[in-house]
Amino acid sequence: MNDERILIRRAGPLRGEVAIPGAKNSVLKLMAATLLADGTSTLTNVPDIVDVGIMGDLLAAIGVRSERVGPDTVRMVNDGNISPVAPYELVERIRASINVLGPLLGRFGRVSLSLPGGDDFGSRPIDMHLKGLEAMGATFELRHGVVEARAERLHGADITLDFPSVGATENILTAAVHAKGTTVIDNAAREPEIADLCNFLVAMGAHIGGIGSSTLVIEGVEPGQLHAADHQVVPDRIQAATYLAAVAVSGGEVVLRGARADHMEMLLRRFRDMGLSITTIGGALDGSDAGGGLAVWAEGRLRSIDVATLPYPGIATDYKPLIVTMLAVADGVGIVTENLYPGRFRYVEELQRLGADIRADGHHAVVRGVPQLSGAPVRAPDIRAGAALVVAGLAADGETSVAGVHHVDRGYDDLVGRLAALGADIERVDAPA
Ligand code: EPU
Numbered sequence: 501m502n503d504e505r506i507l508i509r510r511a512g513p514l515r516g517e518v519a520i521p522g523a524k525n526s527v528l529k530l531m532a533a534t535l536l537a538d539g540t541s542t543l544t545n546v547p548d549i550v551d552v553g554i555m556g557d558l559l560a561a562i563g564v565r566s567e568r569v570g571p572d573t574v575r576m577v578n579d580g581n582i583s584p585v586a587p588y589e590l591v592e593r594i595r596a597s598i599n600v601l602g603p604l605l606g607r608f609g610r611v612s613l614s615l616p617g618g619d620d621f622g623s624r625p626i627d628m629h630l631k632g633l634e635a636m637g638a639t640f641e642l643r644h645g646v647v648e649a650r651a652e653r654l655h656g657a658d659i660t661l662d663f664p665s666v667g668a669t670e671n672i673l674t675a676a677v678h679a680k681g682t683t684v685i686d687n688a689a690r691e692p693e694i695a696d697l698c699n700f701l702v703a704m705g706a707h708i709g710g711i712g713s714s715t716l717v718i719e720g721v722e723p724g725q726l727h728a729a730d731h732q733v734v735p736d737r738i739q740a741a742t743y744l745a746a747v748a749v750s751g752g753e754v755v756l757r758g759a760r761a762d763h764m765e766m767l768l769r770r771f772r773d774m775g776l777s778i779t780t781i782g783g784a785l786d787g788s789d790a791g792g793g794l795a796v797w798a799e800g801r802l803r804s805i806d807v808a809t810l811p812y813p814g815i816a817t818d819y820k821p822l823i824v825t826m827l828a829v830a831d832g833v834g835i836v837t838e839n840l841y842p843g844r845f846r847y848v849e850e851l852q853r854l855g856a857d858i859r860a861d862g863h864h865a866v867v868r869g870v871p872q873l874s875g876a877p878v879r880a881p882d883i884r885a886g887a888a889l890v891v892a893g894l895a896a897d898g899e900t901s902v903a904g905v906h907h908v909d910r911g912y913d914d915l916v917g918r919l920a921a922l923g924a925d926i927e928r929v930d931a932p933a
């Protein structure tokens with residue numbers, strides 16, 4: 501593990517334009533979906549992040565090669581030589597490794613998969629994934645941390661998820677494309693990254709109705725009928741939100757090229773409530789034109805709001821560390837409620853080191869805004885919290901040094917370079933020996 505740090509010093513308003521890279525939580529699933537068909541698929545708008553490399557290594561161990569053929573283009577080659585065994589050393593590194601389960605089970609009828617790792621926020625079970633796949637005829641045995649999955653040929657089923665789990669929706673979906681008959685997923689997750697996966701599967705020849713809604717209807721095709729396809733990854737709404745938060749605490753005027761307002765509606769509304777001015781620019785009014793984006797202006801102090809995280813279209817849990825950081829310097833008191841994960845307030849102690857006034861208890865945090873944070877050494881506990889600490893550094897007097905940069909690299913494509921280009925005083929340095 502490298503021990504680099506990000507050093508941030510408060511600078512004037514941010515100005516300029518930043519290109520928003522493709523979404524981590526889409527591209528990893530798209531890569532896993534290339535297990536479904538032989539041939540070469542080309543993915544564009546692929547972010548240059550560590551998790552893409554890890555997913556590439558995992559798929560290479562299973563039998564799909566990935567190759568970066570351009571700055572944002574990855575070619576995935578599936579020549580049909582698949583071994584449905586996902587080794588622990590790779591699986592434990594990212595949560596999205598669980599996404600090989602659906603494609604492999606649906607197409608090959610067997611998988612041997614170690615339980616996935618990823619960010620450590622409390623326990624992250626996969627019971628809904630397994631229950632859904634069981635309803636389609638799969639059997640599972642869990643031995644020594646390895647899930648052994650079997651199915652002769654999956655059959656369609658009516659599945660109602662207890663909760664709109666992103667991962668469970670994706671695994672059931674990617675298994676159902678090869679099941680015999682019709683699968684209906686009710687209370688499906690509706691995140692834009694799920695619609696992106698659906699659109700890729702449709703380009704591969706799958707039959708999916710209800711894309712973007714909470715009821716997905718999948719007509720299975722015979723294994724062997726899907727084909728490789730090319731696809732452009734949707735922009736990363738969490739990275740986009742990070743640049744919005746950076747402008748919010750620094751002031752300034754920035755264009756987020758490629759950001760999609762229609763994927764971030766609730767968040768944009770709440771950011772406007774806090775005092776940000778945000779408009780959609782270029783292209784269609786719904787922001788769906790890839791050439792368009794968002795323009796954001798911020799001046800003066802932010803206003804506090806209360807926020808609760810919810811599944812899409814609610815405020816994503818991944819935005820929360822950024823929102824807490826903005827509230828930490830806003831005028832007033834904000835109450836933040838986490839509804840998705842237990843124990844996802846770990847970064848609060850780090851923000852407190854920077855002078856934030858936050859009381860976190862169970863699922864709630866009460867954030868009393870202070871006029872100014874003060875720079876200090878802090879450590880990123882996970883991807884999103886790491887980015888939020890960098891944003892906090894922009895609002896802090898003196899120097900903030902963020903360790904645990906490898907977390908940030910998992911999900912952010914050159915955060916430091918992008919912020920520096922907007923005028924932030926920020927650099928990456930090796931940790932002193
Ligand atoms: N859950 C269960 N049982 C299941 C599945 C989920 O109890 O079978 C619970 C989880 O423990 C959690 C909640 O349901 O409390 C949400 O889990 P979900 O399955 O929706 O999330 P995920 O697929 O594991 C993805 C993202 C996360 C993001 C969540 C919620 C990926 C690789 N990860 O996780 O992103 O926080 O959805 O939106 O797509 C990140 O990018 O930093 C990140 C953590």
